[in-house]
Amino acid sequence: METTRNTKTAGTVYLVGAGPGDPGLMTLRGRELIERADCLVYDALGAPAMLGWAKPGCEKIDVGKRSGKHALPQEDINRLLVTCAGRYACTVRLKGGDPYVFGRGGEEALALQEAGVAFEVVPGVTSAIAGLAAAGIPVTQRGLCTQFTVFTGHEDARKSASTLDIAGIAAAQGTKVMLMGMSRLRETLAALMAAGQSGSVPAAAVQWGATGRQRSVLSTVAGLADAVEQAGLGSPAVVVIGEVVRLAPRLDWRSRLPLAGRRIVVTRTREQAGALSAQLAQLGADVMELPTIRIADPSNRRDFAEAVVDAPHYDWLIFSSPNGVKRFFRAFFAVFEDIRELGGARLAAIGAGTAAELRAVGLMVDVMPKKAVAEELIAEFDRKADEFGGLAHSTMLWVHSEQGRRVIYDELMKRQAIVDECVAYNTVPETEDVNGTRARLQSEGADVITFTSSSTVHHFMALGIPLPAGCRIASIGPVTSATLAEYGLKPDVESADHSIPGLVQAVSRMVAQG
Ligand code: SAH
Numbered sequence: 001m002e003t004t005r006n007t008k009t010a011g012t013v014y015l016v017g018a019g020p021g022d023p024g025l026m027t028l029r030g031r032e033l034i035e036r037a038d039c040l041v042y043d044a045l046g047a048p049a050m051l052g053w054a055k056p057g058c059e060k061i062d063v064g065k066r067s068g069k070h071a072l073p074q075e076d077i078n079r080l081l082v083t084c085a086g087r088y089a090c091t092v093r094l095k096g097g098d099p100y101v102f103g104r105g106g107e108e109a110l111a112l113q114e115a116g117v118a119f120e121v122v123p124g125v126t127s128a129i130a131g132l133a134a135a136g137i138p139v140t141q142r143g144l145c146t147q148f149t150v151f152t153g154h155e156d157a158r159k160s161a162s163t164l165d166i167a168g169i170a171a172a173q174g175t176k177v178m179l180m181g182m183s184r185l186r187e188t189l190a191a192l193m194a195a196g197q198s199g200s201v202p203a204a205a206v207q208w209g210a211t212g213r214q215r216s217v218l219s220t221v222a223g224l225a226d227a228v229e230q231a232g233l234g235s236p237a238v239v240v241i242g243e244v245v246r247l248a249p250r251l252d253w254r255s256r257l258p259l260a261g262r263r264i265v266v267t268r269t270r271e272q273a274g275a276l277s278a279q280l281a282q283l284g285a286d287v288m289e290l291p292t293i294r295i296a297d298p299s300n301r302r303d304f305a306e307a308v309v310d311a312p313h314y315d316w317l318i319f320s321s322p323n324g325v326k327r328f329f330r331a332f333f334a335v336f337e338d339i340r341e342l343g344g345a346r347l348a349a350i351g352a353g354t355a356a357e358l359r360a361v362g363l364m365v366d367v368m369p370k371k372a373v374a375e376e377l378i379a380e381f382d383r384k385a386d387e388f389g390g391l392a393h394s395t396m397l398w399v400h401s402e403q404g405r406r407v408i409y410d411e412l413m414k415r416q417a418i419v420d421e422c423v424a425y426n427t428v429p430e431t432e433d434v435n436g437t438r439a440r441l442q443s444e445g446a447d448v449i450t451f452t453s454s455s456t457v458h459h460f461m462a463l464g465i466p467l468p469a470g471c472r473i474a475s476i477g478p479v480t481s482a483t484l485a486e487y488g489l490k491p492d493v494e495s496a497d498h499s500i501p502g503l504v505q506a507v508s509r510m511v512a513q514g
Contacts, residue, residue: 011038011085013112014092015099017124018042020134021211022281023049025125030094033122038088041081043071043096049277049289050094051435059088074104078111085117096236098126102152102179128177131209131238135216136252137245144243145174153181153188153239164188170195175242182235186225192241197221202245207237212263212286214255218248257284258508265441265449265471267292267456275353276452279504288446290437291430292459295323298402298423307397307422308332312343314420316396318408319349320374324399325357327424339363345397346388350377352499372498373479374407381412392416402426403455405479427455429462438465448507450474451491452500454483461487472510476503 014033019025026034034040034053042051043064051060063072063080072080084091099105099121112119128150129139139148149172151164169176170192181188182205193199199222206216219227221241254260263286266277277287298304308331311317319325332342339362349355349365351372358365367384369376385391392415398408399422412419433439445468451457457480467473467489475481475491477498484491493510495502 011087011089011091012118012120013081013085014090014120014122015105015108016092016094016122017098017103017126018050018094018096019125020097020127020130020209021213024278024281025130025210026050027122027124030122030124033090033092034094037090037092039084039091040094041077041084041091042094049287049435052289052291074107078108081108081112082115082117085112085115095124096127097130098124101126101128101150125210127209127236127238128179131206132177132204132240132244134210134214134254135204135206136248136250136254137204137206137240138247138251139175139177139244141244141247144246147172147174148177148242149174150177150179153178153184166191167195170197175240175244178239178241180235181239182228182233182237185228185239189221189225193221197241201241202243203239203241204245204248205233205237205239207233207235209238210254212260212281212284214260216248216252216255218245254284257282259511260284262286262448262511263288263444263446264507265290265437265446267450267460268452276450276500276503279500280507283504283508288437288441289435290441290460291435292463293427293455294430295327296426296428298426300423304423305331305335307399307420309335310420311345311397311422312341313395314343314345314397315394316417317342317345317347318377318396318398319347319354319358320398320400320404320408321351322353322357324401324424325349325354325361328399328422329361331424348377348381350374370497371477373477374405374411377408378411381415385415393418396420397422399424427459429459438463441465441468445469446471448472448474448511450476450503450507451480451484452476452503454480456480457483457487474503474507474510476500 016030016033031053034050035055037054037058039059040051040054041061041063043062054060063077081091081093093108095103095105097103109119109121132139149169151169199220201221203221203224204216204218205224205228206214208214215233217227217231217233259280264280265288267290268276277289280287308328346366347358347363348367349358355365355368367380369380381391391412394417396412396417396419398419402423409419442465449467449471472492473484473489475484475494477495481491481494493506495506
């Protein structure tokens with residue numbers, strides 16, 4: 001029988017594998033689709049940070065188990081996906097690992113096909129392989145095994161008799177990987193041994209594999225259930241049986257990372273958290289992104305647009321932040337097609353990130369202080385003023401946010417420059433708990449909380465969440481530290497060079513010192 005396309009449904013549903021939990025293990029295609037999605041359907045296993053990639057206004061629907069609520073039954077998810085396709089051009093159904101490895105992705109694809117909905121599948125990195133690798137266990141190894149078996153330990157609740165081929169699995173050669181096996185671990189291992197599986201073969205369980213929360217236990221088939229219980233490991237975890245487990249002590253690179261096992265809170269905006277989070281995660285941290293603010297249009301969009309159009313007439317353009325550069329050039333290229341329309345203005349910037357954004361549009365900075373603070377920019381201007389024939393009567397356009405200090409304006413005016421303002425954006429409180437981090441921070445606590453600007457401090461305080469007990473504070477620089485002091489808080493560590501890499505270094509040093 002031929003399926004006819006339902007004419008009412010114009011949208012496409014993408015079944016996207018999210019990988020085991022590290023956002024870095026998502027495919028490029030997957031990320032691109034999340035960024036494009038009008039609607040995102042996800043459950044608890046996906047990496048929460050990925051939700052932050054969605055564009056503003058994207059509808060996010062959680063169909064997983066969360067805070068005591070039950071997961072939506074599969075039939076309802078199937079129906080929901082069909083409904084979304086009727087409403088949105090691009091729906092992304094985000095699934096942990098690979099969508100077709102015990103993820104019921106096949107059922108969703110069939111439901112979409114039956115309803116005549118266009119769909120595509122984007123494979124993901126499965127925890128069955130990546131979860132082991134992250135704990136130092138290669139799924140195959142020459143000389144140790146020539147095959148691997150992946151099976152599910154969790155039976156379909158509606159089936160009464162076991163459909164697991166226990167005897168077959170027990171007799172199989174090579175590496176055996178069990179997903180969804182933690183709740184019945186003891187029974188399943190006992191059944192395997194009763195069916196002939198040797199109890200002395202090495203075995204391991206890896207919880208939250210390939211994420212900052214990873215914990216693993218190494219044992220044997222006979223000893224694993226007790227070891228897991230003792231260590232308090234739970235779901236989600238992969239269980240692996242086989243000689244390859246012996247390699248773990250030598251190949252377990254993840255637990256040797258400097259920030260392994262540390263939970264670190266990032267309080268930047270959704271748009272900006274990426275770089276800091278990625279650097280911390282690379283060092284092994286369990287990063288919790290707690291977006292407290294969001295970058296919005298300036299209150300006076302007309303003034304902003306006019307300032308951008310006038311920009312080519314200035315001697316100097318001064319950028320205070322990466323956001324300012326991004327917003328400025330988004331508006332600039334909406335009006336002008338060619339960067340040469342900007343004219344020959346000299347450029348000043350605060351911060352390496354700001355300079356990097358300028359470089360991205362092909363512009364080099366003429367004046368940038370070593371330390372990313374306004375006073376240092378003024379000092380740098382003073383040092384170099386002669387090179388530029390002095391500052392007096394120079395026309396300057398200062399691109400900045402609605403909030404923040406006015407040092408640059410005041411000091412340059414004192415030097416008789418003619419300074420106009422281009423207010424490019426506004427930072428507003430993030431009202432949604434977009435990724436469930438607020439709830440997690442309150443229930444699980446954290447080791448370190450990072451502040452990357454005064455506004456992140458103000459906005460974090462505005463959330464009214466108490467700092468978890470024992471949580472240390474890291475500040476990006478003296479201005480941010482001074483704002484912390486306004487709230488009676490003292491940072492445990494302050495970055496020396498007021499940059500994201502500097503902050504990451506400071507946190508690492510603090511953690512290393514214990
Ligand atoms: N489609 C997924 C598997 C879904 S079934 C995949 O390809 O990975 C859910 C099971 O996957 C969990 O019970 C657990 O066994 C495993 N799992 C998923 N993410 C994991 C992770 N980060 N670490 C360990 N196990 C994980």
